Amino acid sequence: MTREEKDRIIKRAGELAGQYVPIYWGCGQSTFSAIVDALREGGIELCTKQDEDEMFKGLVGLSGGYGNMGIGNCGALVGSSFAISLFSGIGREEQLRDPDHRRIAYDNVAGTIGEKFLKEFGGLTCRDVTWKRFGKQYDSWDPEAKKEFARDEEERGCIGEEKCTQPMAARWATEYILELLENPLTLEKVKEKYGEVH
Amino acid sequence: MTQMEKAVQKARELATEYQGTLVGCGHCSFAATIDALRSVGIELVDERLENEMFKGLMGLTGGIGNMAYGTCGALTGAGFAVSLAVGIGRKELDEDKRNRWISYYHVREGLGKKWIEEYRGLTCRDTQIVNFGRAWNSRMPEMSKQLFDAAQKRGCRTPDACTIADAAAMAVETIIDMRENPRDLEYLKEKHEG
Numbered sequence: 001m002t003r004e005e006k007d008r009i010i011k012r013a014g015e016l017a018g019q020y021v022p023i024y025w026g027c028g029q030s031t032f033s034a035i036v037d038a039l040r041e042g043g044i045e046l047c048t049k050q051d052e053d054e055m056f057k058g059l060v061g062l063s064g065g066y067g068n069m070g071i072g073n074c075g076a077l078v079g080s081s082f083a084i085s086l087f088s089g090i091g092r093e094e095q096l097r098d099p100d101h102r103r104i105a106y107d108n109v110a111g112t113i114g115e116k117f118l119k120e121f122g123g124l125t126c127r128d129v130t131w132k133r134f135g136k137q138y139d140s141w142d143p144e145a146k147k148e149f150a151r152d153e154e155e156r157g158c159i160g161e162e163k164c165t166q167p168m169a170a171r172w173a174t175e176y177i178l179e180l181l182e183n184p185l186t187l188e189k190v191k192e193k194y195g196e197v198h
Numbered sequence: 199m200t201q202m203e204k205a206v207q208k209a210r211e212l213a214t215e216y217q218g219t220l221v222g223c224g225h226c227s228f229a230a231t232i233d234a235l236r237s238v239g240i241e242l243v244d245e246r247l248e249n250e251m252f253k254g255l256m257g258l259t260g261g262i263g264n265m266a267y268g269t270c271g272a273l274t275g276a277g278f279a280v281s282l283a284v285g286i287g288r289k290e291l292d293e294d295k296r297n298r299w300i301s302y303y304h305v306r307e308g309l310g311k312k313w314i315e316e317y318r319g320l321t322c323r324d325t326q327i328v329n330f331g332r333a334w335n336s337r338m339p340e341m342s343k344q345l346f347d348a349a350q351k352r353g354c355r356t357p358d359a360c361t362i363a364d365a366a367a368m369a370v371e372t373i374i375d376m377r378e379n380p381r382d383l384e385y386l387k388e389k390h391e392g
Contacts, residue, residue: 024288025295051250053287054243058251060291060301061281062274067306068299072269072320073262085257091249092220092229099221103264105256110263110337124261124268125321141306141390194339 001178005042010174013038017170018161027075027126027166028059028082034170035083039177046086046177055082065126068140074129076166077117080173081109087177088185103190112176113169129165133158201238202374209234209366210357218355223362224259225252228275230366235373242283242373251278261322264336270325272365273313277305283373299386308372309365316364325361329354 017034024030033056036046047055059079066072073081088105095101114124121129127137130149134156138149153159161167199207213230220226232248235241243251255275262268269277284301291297313320317328326333330348334341353359 023295024291024298026291026298047250051247054247054282055251055254057285057287057301058278058282060286060298061284061305062269062277063298064302066269066273066277066320067304067310068302069306069310069320072310073258073274077262077268078258078274081257081262082254086250086254088257089253090256091253095220095222095225099219102222102225102256102259105253106259106263106337108263109257110265114263114265114268118265118267124265143390194342 001182006175006178009038009042009044009178010171012041013170013174014161014167017167018164021164021166022159024056026060026063028063028079029056029075031076031079031166031170031173032056032059032083033079034166035080035173035177038170038174044177044181046083055086064140070126070130070137070140072126073124074117074121074126074165074169076129076169077113077124079166080113080169083173084109084113084177084180087180098187100190100194101187103194104185104187107190107193108176108180108185112180113173116172117169133165202371205234205238205240205370205374206367207357208237209370210360210363213363213366214355214357214360217360217362222256222259222271223365224255224257224271224275226275227272227362227365227369228252228255228279230362231276231279231369231373234366234370240373240377242279251282260336264342266322266326266333266335268322269320270313270317270322270361270365272325272362273309273320276365276369277309279369280304280308280372280376283376294383296383299390300381300383303381303386304372304376308375309368312368329361 013034020030062078063075085105088108090101090105121132138145140146158164209230216226258274259271281301286297286301317324323333334345336342357363
């Protein structure tokens with residue numbers, strides 16, 4: 001795949017996330033679908049459209065720092081990590097054969113989007129992200145605070161494909177998946193790093 | 199035993215078994231929840247799709263890729279199962295984007311709030327601190343080994359003491375309860391002032 005082709009897919013992930021956020025209004029599912037749909041358009045199928053729709057349902061409740069509680073993982077991180085992990089492809093069969101397989105998925109996620117979030121936002125939770133980006137934290141279950149969050153997003157131009165956290169995360173994750181596609185982490189590499197830990 | 203009691207017991211047993219064979223909190227709490235429900239006749243997804251979701255959840259284990267800073271993986275896998283059971287997808291959000299709050303509500307009430315009561319937070323480190331009085335960075339091989347040894351010593355590999363089993367049991371309870379007592383958007387609007 002050429003650099004141009006990669007850049008087109010990465011850009012498309014950001015565009016789609018920007019489109020999905022105001023329609024599906026939730027960071028986890030919007031980010032995940034943007035990544036999967038952009039890759040599919042580029043010829044890389046992480047899962048079928050039908051499976052994607054079911055996974056989407058599972059991710060809705062993890063949005064907004066876990067059931068919109070703010071104190072769990074940022075939903076954009078969840079959607080991105082889920083896509084990277086899905087790409088890693090470690091299922092029951094691989095785990096039963098050798099449980100060290102799991103470290104491929106772990107390292108693919110931690111070494112890419114996990115580290116990126118830590119660097120950019122100083123943490124992984126929803127409130128870590130808003131603290132860094134807005135200088136505020138919100139309780140989204142408090143109707144007034146929720147309105148203020150929406151107003152702040154609007155005023156800062158956060159609903160859109162450039163500044164919004166979801167498109168940023170979707171672009172980062174898509175780029176990481178394209179990199180991993182060319183340089184996959186293997187069981188041998190993981191064992192070299194961790195030894196026979198299990 | 200009621201259907202609920204049978205499913206909860208099965209979830210605890212499977213979670214403990216899976217932690218020994220499939221290893222890892224996120225995918226194991228999810229698989230234990232789904233398989234326990236299936237054992238009492240509630241099929242949220244078929245086995246093929248369950249395995250695809252398992253692949254996606256694996257990287258969310260251990261507070262995101264074993265980093266421990268993020269949400270406890272057992273809680274993540276359980277929350278994913280609850281949200282899946284609620285079933286708010288693209289179609290439902292197209293109809294009314296506020297439908298997402300139904301998923302949020304069940305994840306928060308059924309799991310999140312209970313976790314905070316027990317662990318004073320949702321992250322992997324919060325959970326480890328309460329369980330062990332310390333938290334380990336499992337991305338470091340020696341620390342990962344120490345955590346596994348501590349879990350063994352604490353008796354975590356039993357259905358009543360395993361955190362993954364607790365999360366799966368909570369998810370099963372939440373899912374069966376919501377099937378028996380469905381809460382729609384109207385209920386939430388009333389409860390949470392619109």
